Amino acid sequence: MELVAPPTRRDRKKLATRRALQWAALGLVADRGYANVTVEEIAEAADVSARTFFNYFPSKEAAVIGHDPDLFDTLHDAVIERPAGESAFEAVRAVVRVRSERFAQEADGVTGDPGEWFRRMKTVQTDPHLRAAHAAHTAAYERVIVTAVAERLGTDPEIDPYPALLAAAAVAASRIAVVYWAKGGGVGTPAPLTDAAFVALAGGLAADGQLAAALAGLRGTDPQAGRSQNRKEACS
Amino acid sequence: MELVAPPTRRDRKKLATRRALQWAALGLVADRGYANVTVEEIAEAADVSARTFFNYFPSKEAAVIGHDPDLFDTLHDAVIERPAGESAFEAVRAVVRVRSERFAQEADGVTGDPGEWFRRMKTVQTDPHLRAAHAAHTAAYERVIVTAVAERLGTDPEIDPYPALLAAAAVAASRIAVVYWAKGGGVGTPAPLTDAAFVALAGGLAADGQLAAALAGLRGTDPQAGRSQNRKEACS
DNA sequence: TGGAAATCTGCGGTCAGTGCAATGTTATAC
DNA sequence: GTATAACATTGCACTGACCGCAGATTTCCA
Numbered sequence: 001m002e003l004v005a006p007p008t009r010r011d012r013k014k015l016a017t018r019r020a021l022q023w024a025a026l027g028l029v030a031d032r033g034y035a036n037v038t039v040e041e042i043a044e045a046a047d048v049s050a051r052t053f054f055n056y057f058p059s060k061e062a063a064v065i066g067h068d069p070d071l072f073d074t075l076h077d078a079v080i081e082r083p084a085g086e087s088a089f090e091a092v093r094a095v096v097r098v099r100s101e102r103f104a105q106e107a108d109g110v111t112g113d114p115g116e117w118f119r120r121m122k123t124v125q126t127d128p129h130l131r132a133a134h135a136a137h138t139a140a141y142e143r144v145i146v147t148a149v150a151e152r153l154g155t156d157p158e159i160d161p162y163p164a165l166l167a168a169a170a171v172a173a174s175r176i177a178v179v180y181w182a183k184g185g186g187v188g189t190p191a192p193l194t195d196a197a198f199v200a201l202a203g204g205l206a207a208d209g210q211l212a213a214a215l216a217g218l219r220g221t222d223p224q225a226g227r228s229q230n231r232k233e234a235c236s
Numbered sequence: 237m238e239l240v241a242p243p244t245r246r247d248r249k250k251l252a253t254r255r256a257l258q259w260a261a262l263g264l265v266a267d268r269g270y271a272n273v274t275v276e277e278i279a280e281a282a283d284v285s286a287r288t289f290f291n292y293f294p295s296k297e298a299a300v301i302g303h304d305p306d307l308f309d310t311l312h313d314a315v316i317e318r319p320a321g322e323s324a325f326e327a328v329r330a331v332v333r334v335r336s337e338r339f340a341q342e343a344d345g346v347t348g349d350p351g352e353w354f355r356r357m358k359t360v361q362t363d364p365h366l367r368a369a370h371a372a373h374t375a376a377y378e379r380v381i382v383t384a385v386a387e388r389l390g391t392d393p394e395i396d397p398y399p400a401l402l403a404a405a406a407v408a409a410s411r412i413a414v415v416y417w418a419k420g421g422g423v424g425t426p427a428p429l430t431d432a433a434f435v436a437l438a439g440g441l442a443a444d445g446q447l448a449a450a451l452a453g454l455r456g457t458d459p460q461a462g463r464s465q466n467r468k469e470a471c472s
Numbered sequence: 473t474g475g476a477a478a479t480c481t482g483c484g485g486t487c488a489g490t491g492c493a494a495t496g497t498t499a500t501a502c
Numbered sequence: 503g504t505a506t507a508a509c510a511t512t513g514c515a516c517t518g519a520c521c522g523c524a525g526a527t528t529t530c531c532a
Contacts, residue, residue, distance in 0.1 A: 010498060010509075038487065049512050054489065132372035139371035158419060164412045165436050172404035180397050200401050201437065246478075246529055274518065285481050290520065 018056050020046040025063040027116075030123040034064065034130055061133035064124065072144045075099065079148035088149050092166055093198055096145075096174045100190045103178060114186065121182055142171040173197035254292050256282040261299040263352075266359040270300065270366055297369035300360065308380045311335065315384035324385050328402055329434055332381075332410045336426045339414060350422065357418055378407040409433035 007015075024045035028037040039060050043053040057063040075095060082091035106117070124130045145167035150157035157163045177197045181190035243251075260281035264273040275296050279289040293299040311331060318327035342353070360366045381403035386393035393399045413433045417426035 008499075013498095014510085039489085040487085051490095051513070052511055055510075058489085060488070131375065132369075135375035136368035136371045139367065139374075161412060161416050161433070162436075164415070165408075165433060168408035168412060169405070169437055172401075172408060176397060176400045176404060179400070183394065197397070197401060200398075201405055244530075249529090250479085275520085276518085286519095287481055287483095287521095288479085291479075294520090296519070 017046065017048060017052075021048070021053060021056055022063055022066050025060070026066075026120040026123070029064050029127070029130070030120045034060075034127045061130070064130060065133050065137055067137070072140065075141070076144050076148045079145065080152055082152075088153055088163075088166060089202065091152065092145060092149060092170045093195075096170045097191050097194050100174050100178055100194045104181065104186065104189050118182060118186060125179070138171060138175060142167050145170060169201045170198070173201050253282065253284060253288075257284070257289060257292055258299055258302050261296070262302075262356040262359070265300050265363070265366070266356045270296075270363045297366070300366060301369050301373055303373070308376065311377070312380050312384045315381065316388055318388075324389055324399075324402060325438065327388065328381060328385060328406045329431075332406045333427050333430050336410050336414055336430045340417065340422065340425050354418060354422060361415070374407060374411060378403045381406060405437045406434070409437050 021042060025037070025042045028042060028045060037060075039053050040050045042060070042063065043050045046053075053063070057067065078095045078098070079091055082094060086094070124134055146157050146163045149163035149166055150160065153160075153163065155163065174194055174197070177190050177193035181193045257278060261273070261278045264278060264281060273296075275289050276286045278296070278299060279286045282289075289299070293303065314331045314334070315327055318330060322330070360370055382393050382399045385399035385402055386396065389396075389399065391399065410430055410433070413429035414426050417429045
């Protein structure tokens with residue numbers, strides 16, 4: 001009853017194994033830290049052999065991060081296929097916004113436990129090794145946007161820096177919005193924060209005055225976040 | 237005759253070994269690709285044991301990327317110690333600008349061969365593994381700026397997203413400026429490009445009109461860059 | 473000149489990641 | 503329903519990154 005091709009039993013098993021590995025990897029790492037979990041243990045928890053693990057993910061990092069093999073192609077196409085009337089800026093904003101929303105949906109979706117999901121996300125942002133892996137992933141994301149924007153504009157990204165700047169701003173806005181959305185407890189969707197970050201970045205970071213509204217939007221979404229810490233504080 | 241402490245023989249040897257390892261790593265990787273160079277070969281080329289390699293660098297990547305252990309502390313302090321009259325925006329811009337310039341100076345400095353230096357930089361930007369490592373390094377750079385800005389402003393970066401946005405924009409501007417400066421052959425310093433990227437990012441990405449001047453600045457610096465490619469072109 | 477301290481190195485070990493070949497499982501043709 | 507092709511799983515053996523340790527060597531300083 002699917003749209004394109006009914007997924008066969010093989011496909012279903014494959015997807016299940018993939019999810020099991022990913023979920024096991026995240027869980028174990030959240031419990032014990034990235035360095036204290038072996039691939040063998042992850043595979044064990046998902047009830048497959050260690051060798052099979054590497055048939056699904058190219059590295060231990062990839063399983064924890066949750067690398068979707070054709071996400072990037074999808075994003076590329078999404079930028080290209082936005083209405084021709086839209087500026088590149090609008091097209092990228094729309095695509096990134098949708099991506100943030102879909103990402104947030106996973107918090108509820110994968111299991112019925114958003115709290116567990118947030119715990120694991122926090123791990124990814126905390127562990128040094130995983131932070132590095134995530135940064136690499138984000139950079140790849142950005143590269144996809146660069147080439148898509150250049151293609152859309154018909155310019156050569158090797159010469160025209162505009163696609164690079166736009167992609168950097170867009171990906172940064174998305175990334176920061178999701179982080180602060182999660183810090184605020186993950187209420188609703190990060191889309192308004194994404195928009196606010198876009199406004200802040202693209203509308204003029206320097207003009208502190210005109211920035212206030214956008215930042216108020218970013219801050220205001222998490223009313224329960226304690227302000228006890230909102231004082232000067234050195235962080236080592 | 238140094239300012240703080242006369243470097244002892246030990247220090248000099250240590251620095252020399254460090255540089256030798258780094259230069260050997262970059263050279264071998266530029267020749268044969270990251271995956272086709274072993275730590276043992278790098279150590280061999282620098283005339284130390286493989287075990288000693290890991291006394292200098294925590295990983296193979298670090299040697300190629302050229303991780304300076306206390307660069308981040310320096311940058312943190314630089315942001316803090318900018319004149320109190322400056323806005324955070326101006327302070328960060330100044331620090332990032334200086335950093336870009338200093339980075340560019342290495343092109344001539346390390347050896348008398350800037351061409352060789354550019355060849356190796358290109359490798360870092362081309363090889364997937366090194367791109368990932370570089371992205372991770374850049375993310376760490378950005379984190380340092382975030383905490384420094386927050387400290388300077390006396391806000392908590394966990395709550396106030398402004399430091400994160402500013403740092404992201406600054407680091408992105410710096411990174412893109414250096415890349416396009418290098419693509420243009422590395423004439424002069426990347427500082428004007430950094431400024432232009434700052435203007436583009438901070439002054440309003442969306443307003444295509446007002447952006448034209450900044451981008452013209454970015455493009456115009458490499459007059460010899462062939463415009464034969466400056467046509468529509470899909471990049472797979 | 474004689475230690476004290478830092479550095480270099482070899483050794484043994486763990487674990488990530490890969491190619492290969494055997495085995496098991498699912499899909500398909502008849 | 504069975505044969506067979508296609509694909510997935512697994513074990514095995516191997517390379518190479520990386521670390522802790524302990525002994526040898528070099529550099530420093532009194």
